[in-house]
Amino acid sequence: MEKLYTKNKSKNTLVKAKPETIQFLLSYSKSLNITEAEGLQFESNLN
Amino acid sequence: MVVQVEDSQLVKQYIQGDERAIEALINRHNSRLTGFIYSKVGDRELTEDIFQDTFMKVIRTLKRGAYNEEGKFLPWVMRIAHNLVIDHFRKHNRMPMYNSKESYNIFSLLGDDRLNAEKQLIKEQIDSDLLRMIKELPEDQQEVLEMRIYKDMSFKEISDNTGVSINTALGRMRYALINLRKLVEANSIVLTN
Structure with missing residues (x-):
């Protein structure tokens, strides 16, 4: 059978968060400090 | 042979202070979570923002020791992302509906490849x-x-x-x-x- 010469380009692109976003999250994680005092939790960012 | 560490194990390591564990978790679920958010909001920048907020929430919850769904890490993260998407639409008083008003035109999205x-x-x-x-x-x-x-x-x-x-x-x-x-x-x- 003869082939149909249509171009089927995939319109799907791999969606991923940018490396900058990941880097920000890793820095955020490293800087976040939770302290507990008398049953209360305090968040602090050690930047 | 590459042995893949379970999510629950990585969560445990992270809670114990291993920062590399959160990196592994983020990288492991990056594509899936981004795709999930993008499918709801349809905007690349907004997806990036919600992805970031989701993991900030994840990090805070884990560091506080408030996470208690061991073994179900991804569904939990997805739920956080889903709630953030809903929050976003509530805040902006709109649901992700496609309309053809003003600057937005549905026909810019639905292309017709046929020749005129x-x-x-x-x-x-x-x-x-x-x-x-x-x-x-x-x-x-x-x-x-x-x-x-x-x-x-x-x-x-x-x-x-x-x-x-x-x-x-x-x-x-x-x-x-x-x-x-x-x-x-x-x-x-x-x-x-």
Whole structure:
């Protein structure tokens, strides 16, 4: 059978968060400090 | 052999202070979570923001020791992302509906790849001109050209089918193209759409 010469380009692109976003999250994680005092939790960012 | 550490194990390591564990978790679920958010909001920048907020929430919850869904890390993260998407639409007082008002036009999203009527006519004209010229070629060249271009056969297959060597088939194809070019020039035909 003869082939149909249509171009089927995939319109799907791999969606991923940018490396900058990941880097920000890793820095955020490293800087976040939770302290507990008398049953209360305090968040602090050690930047 | 690569042994993949379970999410629950990575969560445990992270809670115990291993920062590399959160990196592994983020990278592992990056694509899936981003795809999930993007499917809801349809905007690349907004997806990035919600992804970031989701993991900030994840990090805070884990560091506080408030996470208690061991073994179900991804569904939990997805739920956080889903709630953030809902929050976003609530805040902006709209749901992700597609309408065709003002700057947004649904037809910019739903493309139609077909040619318009004029281009279709031109294409038909070109096709018929081309066919007419192909019929003017010597039979052996016609045969190779049809097999190669219209039937997408390899030169090996053409050679097997016609009983000539690959080199002969290649030569016939070459002459077919040269002759076609001559015919195009001789007939002053424009073959562009």
